[in-house]
Structures are given as structure tokens and as C-alpha cells.
Amino acid sequence: EPEVTQTPSHQVTQMGQEVILRCVPISNHLYFYWYRQILGQKVEFLVSFYNNEISEKSEIFDDQFSVERPDGSNFTLKIRSTKLEDSAMYFCASDTGRSYEQYFGPGTRLTVT
Amino acid sequence: AQRVTQPEKLLSVFKGAPVELKCNYSYSGSPELFWYVQYSRQRLQLLLRHISRESIKGFTADLNKGETSFHLKKPFAQEEDSAMYYCALRRSGYSTLTFGKGTMLLVSP
Numbered sequence: 001e002p003e004v005t006q007t008p009s010h011q012v013t014q015m016g017q018e019v020i021l022r023c024v025p026i027s028n029h030l031y032f033y034w035y036r037q038i039l040g041q042k043v044e045f046l047v048s049f050y051n052n053e054i055s056e057k058s059e060i061f062d063d064q065f066s067v068e069r070p071d072g073s074n075f076t077l078k079i080r081s082t083k084l085e086d087s088a089m090y091f092c093a094s095d096t097g098r099s100y101e102q103y104f105g106p107g108t109r110l111t112v113t
Numbered sequence: 114a115q116r117v118t119q120p121e122k123l124l125s126v127f128k129g130a131p132v133e134l135k136c137n138y139s140y141s142g143s144p145e146l147f148w149y150v151q152y153s154r155q156r157l158q159l160l161l162r163h164i165s166r167e168s169i170k171g172f173t174a175d176l177n178k179g180e181t182s183f184h185l186k187k188p189f190a191q192e193e194d195s196a197m198y199y200c201a202l203r204r205s206g207y208s209t210l211t212f213g214k215g216t217m218l219l220v221s222p
Binding site: 003004031033035041042043044045048050055056091095097100101102103104105106107 | 145149155156157158159162199203207208209210211212213214215
């Protein structure tokens, strides 16, 4: 069964550094999402992406964040200058746009020191 | 703004006991409700959604618009049901999900 994949599984970075989190959504899916979960807190929506543009974003998704689909398979989340409070598990998800059943990746744990 | 509330952080039951994981929501429109489950060291996966009205792994959930609830129930818990359960809401016209904080279900032998 096709799955959403994410790399790396764990990323450690220093405050102020740029990070890029990578996701490969399921190939026939059209909608892509990033969520994050700070330890002990709930899963929070960051951004959704459809037809090569952002379709919705949350208040969390400020100018430090950007998303891109550089080719036909990857979907990336870039954090330009990481802060300590960006430490979280970042989940990528995708869906077909018909059933709105979102398929989640295994997550990337980002640790900012 | 929409909100999903799961009042219990942890629910601990014995095998064979009934289980009810509570979920309440607030949203002015007509929502779609989901239950997602995360087993140990696995990814979040959809368990069920209210519009399909089906039973998955013995779990059912009914949307009660009057009480704005979508509680997850199972009559006889199994050890393999131990996992983190998240209730989620999709607003009409949008694709994104709003999650509750999750409830950890522990089923002991």
C-alpha cells in the first residue's frame, strides 16, 4: 500500500539555522499538508497546498516558514531561521481531495538547540 | 473559531471492559468528524469518520449535533486497542483538520 514518506526522521539544528523537512506524498494525491505537534500538545495545522500554491495557512505559519513542491514528488517545509519553540514533531499528510481522508507520514522530529 | 475537546488524557481499562473516548466540538457550521489512531511507533491513521457510519475494529462513533459530541465507543476492549486516539474536525468547504489533544487508551490484561 502506498505511504507518505518523510526525511529525515530526526533533525537537530542550532537556533537561527535554516532547516528543510522533506516529504513524498502519495503519488495520485492532490492536497498536501504540514502539521506539527509540540511535545505534550495537540497536532496543529500549519499549511495546506493544492495546485502548486498555498490553499490555507494557520497563524503559526509566519514568514519564517515556506513550502515548495520542487518537482513532481517532493513537498518541502522550510524554516528560515529556527527558534527553540520550533522544536516539535512535523507531520506531512496528503489526500486525494475527494474523500478528505488524510494519509500521514511518520513525522520528522525537529530539535532546535 | 472551531475547537475539539478531548477531556481525558488517559483512559485505562481492563480487557473486555467497555470503552468510551469522549470528544466534543465547537463549530458554527456543519462539520465532518473523524477519529484518528496512533499505535506505538506507528503513524497517525484514520480509524473512522462520521459520514461513513461504519464500525472499524469494533469501534463506532455517532455524531450528536445537539450535544456537539462524537464519542468513540467499543463494547469490549482488547489489548491491541492500546494507542493514542485523536478526534478531528473538518470545517465545511475546507480540507484541513483541527485536532483534539488526544486520549491515551491503555487496555490491561
